[in-house]
Amino acid sequence: MLLMCYQHEVRKRRIPFQEDKETLEKIEKAAKWLTGDYKVGLLLYGIVGSGKSTLGKAICNLIGILHNSSISSERKGVFRVSALDLAKNVANDPMYFNKLKNQKLLFIDDIGTEPASVKSWGNEFSPVVELLYARYDRQLFTIATSNLKDSDFGERYGIRIADRMEEMFERIYYQNKSYRK
Template identity: 40%
Template sequence: MKTTLKIDVEELKKSMLQRRPMKDRFRMPMSEEKAYAYLLAAIMAEVEYRHRVFCSCEDMEKQLQEIAHWLTTPSSHFGILLCGGCGNGKSTMLKAFQQLLNALHIPKPYNEGTYGIRIVDAKYIAYLCKNNHEAYRKLISVDMLGIDDLGTEPSEVLDYGNVYTPVIDLLTKRYEEQLFTVITTNLTPQQIREHYGDRIADRLNEMVKKIVFSNGTYRTDKLATPG
């Protein structure tokens, strides 16, 4: 009886997965070492684009290694959270990743074009929710999304008497659909929990690989990489 039940359960699971296939996680089709080299080149280019002089450091190398590892190895996480203080390279890293995807032209499955990531400021998400709800609705479901400066947006927006929570609703939908999401924030994980509540904090724990930027600001005359 137990053996038969086990077989029935396995067959049922296979049947359910065939009807609702597991969503593929984005991975860069290369070795971790190559991904690291490409990310390094991309961030160097982003710094030069901002008319600054690139200076490598141990903290940045560690951050690149963590991101390269996550982008090239299997993981249950389907996004990254870059968290830390002001001006220490989080936004630069996100923009460098965007430019790298644009340069590599990595093909999507089923001839659906190439991978690319859209980057929006968290405040702009709130603005769209209030002023262009159709555009906001489309933004929620893009394949790859970068959210810059999480925590700077208003928690709620009021539209004709309706109260919306733009970022919370967006993150909830992307959690449910397992959509690739990169987030930068100056908030600590504890501050994220306090700001957005236990529900969103717990979902972010499942969604994202946390990478802490513990280095100081680069916005000085001596160091180069802007944040």
């Protein structure tokens, strides 16, 4: 089912799905993460254009399909936000930031593209760091994508958050070529 959701995400951009070994392996790893007893988060990181966001969106779509087709009357889905939008909105709306910290299911796209810090009501802080701290403390389901390398997380966000990310996230590294070319 995850493969079908991934194919749908690719087709939405009006490009053909390229069924290659690397993509299928990553989809399989993500499916195992979803169905197994693994870490609470999944980090998809690596080369630009390699399918990280596509897989993240496919996982979100699959979760939405499965939750919304269940007997339960409660509709659930994964709340999605880009790191750049997070930084823009958090400065203007503290309630929005609290909403993100408490989402049961969250997908943060493109960590590392946001400004390192923002000012909100005269205070300076790093929205991604604060959000990851909060989600780590609560052990909440979090999917994230990034073009950063392993060593870049510590350099950009500090060793404390990099260490927490190590504990919190299963990782799938992308080193294949960009599909956008």
